[in-house]
Amino acid sequence: MTEESSTEQRVVTATSLGAASLVLTVGLLQFAQGIAGVAESEGFSVGYEYTYRFDLIVWGWFHIAFGVLLCVVGLALAAGARWARVAAIVLAAISILANFLWLPYYPSWSMVIIALDVAAIWAVSTWKPPPL
Template sequence: MTTADVRRDERDGDPGGWRTGWTVFAGVMLIFNGAMAILQGAAAIGKDDVFVSTRNYVYKFDLTGWGWLHLSLGIVVVLAGCALFTGALWARIVGVVLAGFSMIANFLWLPHYPFWSVIIIAIDAFVIWALCTGGVRHGRGYAR
């Protein structure tokens, strides 16, 4: 895309760079989120003493099982974050779905690591927002 094309898109009311920036933001945040989930999963699988569990929490699960879930979800989320850089519509849809799954997993992970879970839930919400508001590239310009 040349400078003239960008100027024409901006004249037509299409801030293409802004939308592309949000997709890049979402991709970077998904890669970061997935990497952190991989580390959470590895810590939960390797050493159960790292995490403190709340006694009377409604959703009681085995910590090692949660470790494997976070590890596998983290790998898939990193791959989805990398796929976002292709600009494909399917990658955006997969990114939204996986960010939603990550939100649910971290909500259920709250008794083990509450502060970090809330941060990851907020990052996932920003990722979903960024992927849902950005434009999809079709040739020159963006679909409206």
């Protein structure tokens, strides 16, 4: 093994672990967001004229289930599963949409998760794993 291929392998490993940690972080934040919704936290404020108005408890359970799913994909991505790359990109895109709809309930939290989702999509899509 040459020194160049060893360095390249370390970069690939660091990138894949970085992408996996981003997806895992988004999953944990989604889970926490769901728990806050189910508990009907008083930190939520809903505008009366918002078009996409949903029940807070239903949204909470959605975010809990979605957060668990993202955590599973993040762990699979860290383990090196190739299917997890596509799943991570698709789930992060769905997470962007879900958090856009969650904006009236908790705008700052939603914006942070949307930014992390964009970073996760970028990290996963630019990661070039070594050939088999």
